[in-house]
Amino acid sequence: MPLSRIQLPGERSRAQELYEFLRNAILDGTLEPNERLVEENIAALASVSRTPVREALRKLEADNLVRDTGQGIVVGTTSPEELEELCAVRETLEGMASRLAARLRSELEVASLRRILEEYREATQQRDVERLVVLNHAFHETIWQAARNRYLFRELTNLRDLIERLQKTTLDRPERQQAALPEHEALFEAIVRQDEDEAERLARQHFREAMAIRLMMARLAQKRL
Incomplete structure (x- = not known):
């Protein structure tokens, strides 16, 4: 979907704000795979020079969100093979985060996880998918935060x-x-007990279960093309 006018807040550098705007547009599907990103057009829409646009596109390329075809920059795609590689890395980091969270979590974080789980049970009963997605993110982000490692949090995000x-x-x-x-509940209990080995094992198992479905869906989608 072509972009309309790009409104930047003006609170940080133009390159950083433009990078964040374009990144969000790619992740939420506003900019679709293989859609061309023309420096001159983006600069005009954002009322900036081409220099911050070029810098923003370089950062997006480093994130593997865009690629240079030799004839211009386009929004990147993710193949099932690339998805499998991403999942392998994330499984390891999810396990690490849960191990650290079991060791370092505060009582406030335990209370937050308990509250999120209560809401998650209710959303599961109601089959409220949108709410489940929000709560799932909140549950895992609370664990990442409890791991007390900003670089790990950033990479997992x-x-x-x-x-x-x-x-x-x-x-x-x-x-x-x-x-x-039940996977979330078991992981929560391991973190409460500060059982580091079990927390890591359960986190990795939980992620593998979800990713098996993701990979199956990705391969089915590829076959339809």
């Missing part, structure tokens, strides 16, 4: 965004809705 760009969620599948709740 980036990996999640890249993976969900291909498929927003697996929670629209009833069988995944029912399976995810």
